[in-house]
Amino acid sequence: MTQTELTIRQPDDWHLHLRDGAMLEAVLPHTSANFARAIIMPNLVPPVVRTEHAQAYRERILNVLPAGHSFEPLMTLYLTEATDPADVRKGVESGLITALKLYPSGATTNSENGVRDFEKIYPVLETMSEVDVPLLVHGEVTDADIDIFDREAVFLERVLSPIREKFPELRIVLEHATTSHAIDFVKAAKARTAATITTHHLIINRNAILAGGIKPHYYCLPVAKRETHRLALRQAATSGDPRFFLGTDSAPHPDHAKESACGCAGIYSSINTINCLAHVFEEDGALDKLEGFTSLNGPAFYKLLPNERRIRLFKSADPVSFPDKIQFPEGTVTVFDPGYPLHWQHELVAAAAAA
Numbered sequence: 001m002t003q004t005e006l007t008i009r010q011p012d013d014w015h016l017h018l019r020d021g022a023m024l025e026a027v028l029p030h031t032s033a034n035f036a037r038a039i040i041m042p043n044l045v046p047p048v049v050r051t052e053h054a055q056a057y058r059e060r061i062l063n064v065l066p067a068g069h070s071f072e073p074l075m076t077l078y079l080t081e082a083t084d085p086a087d088v089r090k091g092v093e094s095g096l097i098t099a100l101k102l103y104p105s106g107a108t109t110n111s112e113n114g115v116r117d118f119e120k121i122y123p124v125l126e127t128m129s130e131v132d133v134p135l136l137v138h139g140e141v142t143d144a145d146i147d148i149f150d151r152e153a154v155f156l157e158r159v160l161s162p163i164r165e166k167f168p169e170l171r172i173v174l175e176h177a178t179t180s181h182a183i184d185f186v187k188a189a190k191a192r193t194a195a196t197i198t199t200h201h202l203i204i205n206r207n208a209i210l211a212g213g214i215k216p217h218y219y220c221l222p223v224a225k226r227e228t229h230r231l232a233l234r235q236a237a238t239s240g241d242p243r244f245f246l247g248t249d250s251a252p253h254p255d256h257a258k259e260s261a262c263g264c265a266g267i268y269s270s271i272n273t274i275n276c277l278a279h280v281f282e283e284d285g286a287l288d289k290l291e292g293f294t295s296l297n298g299p300a301f302y303k304l305l306p307n308e309r310r311i312r313l314f315k316s317a318d319p320v321s322f323p324d325k326i327q328f329p330e331g332t333v334t335v336f337d338p339g340y341p342l343h344w345q346h347e348l349v350a351a352a353a354a355a
């Protein structure tokens with residue numbers, strides 16, 4: 001008989017862009033309705049580079065959290081060549097900073113202040129190893145002569161392997177893995193190495209962006225690769241291997257900025273991610289591995305307890321409907337379309353019922 005219901009611990013999102021201001025206010029309720037915690041990416045303009053900026057950003061997030069929602073933003077710092085190890089130590093030891101994010105300069109949205117010469121951050125990586133705070137990595141080289149579809153694989157070889165070797169104690173998360181190379185890199189590492197995988201990279205390959213017309217709402221970075229890579233990601237995510245966990249990389253941009261001659265990178269999926277993932281895991285006969293991917297492997301890597309709250313997932317005959325776009329004062333944001341109807345829904349289980 002096909003399974004139509006399951007109860008799991010509430011998911012967390014280990015890679016999320018909430019932005020700021022009106023956009024933050026528009027998108028936060030979708031995350032806080034679905035997830036208990038999220039790693040908040042620091043690529044604001046200007047970026048969140050110091051502990052005091054992260055503190056202020058955390059307050060701006062909590063100020064617009066809808067009444068009745070319980071959600072914990074896990075704050076990160078944006079690494080630059082000028083990051084002060086003493087500030088990192090202070091932020092981590094105070095409990096405010098959960099991770100630091102490495103953006104190669106020019107690799108993605110708002111990465112201009114990121115790192116050009118990776119050796120310049122080695123002293124900070126030393127401090128991070130000492131205070132045991134994870135390094136989160138946007139893993140793409142930016143060299144103009146490297147094909148965009150190869151940029152992740154080349155980064156692993158040229159930049160991340162040396163870091164992995166030099167700092168064996170450092171916990172490293174390769175964010176938004178898009179290739180079989182990334183999966184192999186994580187599996188081959190001796191220890192303390194994990195990867196987040198997004199919902200959309202489990203569902204689309206590069207044809208979604210380019211076949212039958214250019215589709216800006218499927219464009220993100222790292223760009224989706226060919227089908228063999230998508231299948232490798234699916235295999236890793238649904239395998240139960242604790243080194244792989246969910247980071248939606250939900251990254252809202254106003255539609256006018258994506259539907260442009262030079263459209264920006266990012267896919268917005270917070271609102272329907274859990275529904276999409278239940279579909280994916282069911283399709284692969286791996287519903288029993290969903291909880292690990294969404295709710296257990298991430299906390300274990302981050303040395304946090306899994307959530308006590310549970311959600312009940314159930315499959316309905318009629319598809320669940322989601323808005324195509326969400327509104328915010330300056331326009332709309334298009335919601336990720338998996339290309340098929342979604343029949344899985346979920347609800348929070350009341351605490352007493354879960355006990």
Ligand SMILES: NC(=O)N[C@@H](CC(=O)O)C(=O)O
Pocket residue numbers: 017043108109138219220221222249251252265266267
């Ligand atoms: N993933 C994306 O395509 N975009 C992200 C940045 C990032 O995570 O690289 C964004 O901030 O818009």
Ligand SMILES: [Zn+2]
Pocket residue numbers: 108138175176221222
């Ligand atoms: Zn990124």
Ligand SMILES: [Zn+2]
Pocket residue numbers: 015016017041249251
């Ligand atoms: Zn991201």
